[in-house]
Amino acid sequence: MIEVRNLSKRFGRKLVLKNLNFEVDAGRVAVLGQNGAGKSTLVKMVAGILRPTEGEVKVFGKDPSASPDVRERIGIATHNPMLYGELTVRENLEFYAGIYNSKPKLEELARKFDFLEYLDTKVSELSRGYLQRVSMAKALINDPDLLILDEVTSGLDATVRKKVLEIVGTFQGTLLFTTHNLNEAKVCEAFIVLRDGQLVYNGGSFERALEAINEVA
Numbered sequence: 001m002i003e004v005r006n007l008s009k010r011f012g013r014k015l016v017l018k019n020l021n022f023e024v025d026a027g028r029v030a031v032l033g034q035n036g037a038g039k040s041t042l043v044k045m046v047a048g049i050l051r052p053t054e055g056e057v058k059v060f061g062k063d064p065s066a067s068p069d070v071r072e073r074i075g076i077a078t079h080n081p082m083l084y085g086e087l088t089v090r091e092n093l094e095f096y097a098g099i100y101n102s103k104p105k106l107e108e109l110a111r112k113f114d115f116l117e118y119l120d121t122k123v124s125e126l127s128r129g130y131l132q133r134v135s136m137a138k139a140l141i142n143d144p145d146l147l148i149l150d151e152v153t154s155g156l157d158a159t160v161r162k163k164v165l166e167i168v169g170t171f172q173g174t175l176l177f178t179t180h181n182l183n184e185a186k187v188c189e190a191f192i193v194l195r196d197g198q199l200v201y202n203g204g205s206f207e208r209a210l211e212a213i214n215e216v217a
């Protein structure tokens, strides 16, 4: 489902991801590591938003950055919601839903994340927490096979946070979930730990993942 081979990413002089190799078949995977470890860069590469400097990423057998059909199967929400400020919430979600979805799905998600009353509000006028809610809805609107949630729970109130964690705990496709809240990560079945751009743990033990995060290089 996700194959990462000899993957490196450089921003200017800085090598941010260093020769990563791993595979994810299915299930819910937490991507963990300290600030600046490379988590967001990695998940953006899996989503096809960033291209590798070296090596390759394949999702559903193809390069996601070059395959619109693969990107249609990926839902991503990040702490920087990628939404059009001048459009309303409804217009944004309709835009992302494209021809694949209908109004009932949009309203179901607006009800789930409790922003029905903001559907006709411009995105630029939303508070941070509501932006996060809409961002979650955007990620889910096309019933993705791969859901990527990058630090989405920070800034959410307890009720919505619980709904997001329910999704993390029950998502049926493949999920990549980055968080600094290790309690939240516990609901995942597998753990990938990055330290300074290197993969230092890939496996199913939460305790081993914790050790890997805290080890000094």
Ligand SMILES: Nc1ncnc2c1ncn2[C@@H]1O[C@H](COP(=O)(O)OP(=O)(O)OP(=O)(O)O)[C@@H](O)[C@H]1O
Pocket (backbone or CB within 6 Å): 011, 012, 014, 016, 033, 034, 035, 036, 037, 038, 039, 040, 041, 042
């Ligand atoms: N577009 C960019 N241009 C230059 N450097 C970048 C860019 N994006 C990320 N970086 C750098 O890459 C490194 C890894 O960043 P990244 O956001 O992937 O880490 P992270 O593990 O998600 O961190 P955090 O937990 O703080 O969100 C950091 O040193 C960051 O400054």
